[in-house]
Amino acid sequence: QVQLQESGPGLVKPSETLSLTCTVSGYSISSGYYWGWIRQPPGRGLEWIGNIYADGSTRYNPSLTSRVTISVDTSKNQFSLRLNSVTAADTGLYYCARGFAYSGSYSDYWGQGTLVTVSS
Amino acid sequence: DIQMTQSPSSMAASVGDRVTITCRASQGLSSGLAWYQQKPGKAPKLLIYAASTLQSGVPSRFSGSGSGTDFSLTINSLQPEDFATYYCQQAYNFPLTFGAGTKVEIK
Numbered sequence: 001q002v003q004l005q006e007s008g009p010g011l012v013k014p015s016e017t018l019s020l021t022c023t024v025s026g027y028s029i030s031s032g033y034y035w036g037w038i039r040q041p042p043g044r045g046l047e048w049i050g051n052i053y054a055d056g057s058t059r060y061n062p063s064l065t066s067r068v069t070i071s072v073d074t075s076k077n078q079f080s081l082r083l084n085s086v087t088a089a090d091t092g093l094y095y096c097a098r099g100f101a102y103s104g105s106y107s108d109y110w111g112q113g114t115l116v117t118v119s120s
Numbered sequence: 121d122i123q124m125t126q127s128p129s130s131m132a133a134s135v136g137d138r139v140t141i142t143c144r145a146s147q148g149l150s151s152g153l154a155w156y157q158q159k160p161g162k163a164p165k166l167l168i169y170a171a172s173t174l175q176s177g178v179p180s181r182f183s184g185s186g187s188g189t190d191f192s193l194t195i196n197s198l199q200p201e202d203f204a205t206y207y208c209q210q211a212y213n214f215p216l217t218f219g220a221g222t223k224v225e226i227k
Contacts, residue, residue: 046156046164046207048216061215062121095163103170104152104211110163 002026004096004111012090012118018083022096022111023076030054030074034099036107037070037081041092051099052079086118122146122210126219132227139195141222143208148188152212155184155193158221159204168193169211198224 008020022035029035036051050060052070060068064083072079083090093115097107123146133139143153151171156164166175168184171191181196195202203226208219 045220046209046218048218059214063215097163102173103150104154105214105216106154106166106169106209106211107164108166108169108175110165113163 002109004109006094006096006111006114008114010115010117012086012116013120014087014118015085018086018116020081020094021078023078029072029077035079036097036099038095038097039092088118091118121215122213122217124208124210124217124219126208126222128222130223132225133198134227135198135200137198139198139224141193141206143191143219145189145210149210149212151187152210153191154209154211156207157204
């Protein structure tokens with residue numbers, strides 16, 4: 001059973017860096033698929049942040065690319081998100097997910113989500 | 121970016137109803153479209169991918185159709201556990217983008 005669990009601070013100050021980790025269980029992160037982050041502002045829809053692939057390559061949403069980094073730690077079966085220079089607009093639920101490609105890019109397993117609030 | 125327009129934004133339906141939600145893309149997606157179900161306080165759940173392929177474990181009352189720019193999700197014989205918000209996602213091009221959601225409520 002594949003499971004993902006997000007962890008990290010729930011409160012981040014404006015202009016600082018948001019850092020989250022996703023711990024994967026039930027599947028080896030280096031065995032394939034890709035791994036990604038999606039966020040959801042309070043009461044709103046979903047926004048794709050970016051993906052990291054088995055070869056270590058990444059794709060980011062152009063709206064965030066100057067501020068975002070996704071990395072992987074295969075020894076811990078984890079991948080991480082860093083988002084710099086946060087503002088209140090970055091407040092929301094952050095989900096990590098496993099992705100696969102089949103006539104497109106889809107997310108089949110998701111974490112439960114972690115709420116991050118940007119506030120001083 | 122590809123814009124995804126879902127309709128309706130909300131709807132009220134009864135148990136046993138047949139429900140159809142539509143999603144229109146601002147440019148052609150071939151078959152690169154997914155449907156997700158989200159319940160309050162929960163992560164989205166993949167229902168359909170590649171426009172019409174049912175994800176493993178999803179009940180057969182859910183079906184997807186369409187290609188190009190126009191897609192639909194149909195729920196046959198709506199069940200109590202189906203009251204939720206449904207999102208389409210274009211999977212064809214980066215950045216991946218989602219529709220604004222359709223909330224299916226109890227009539």
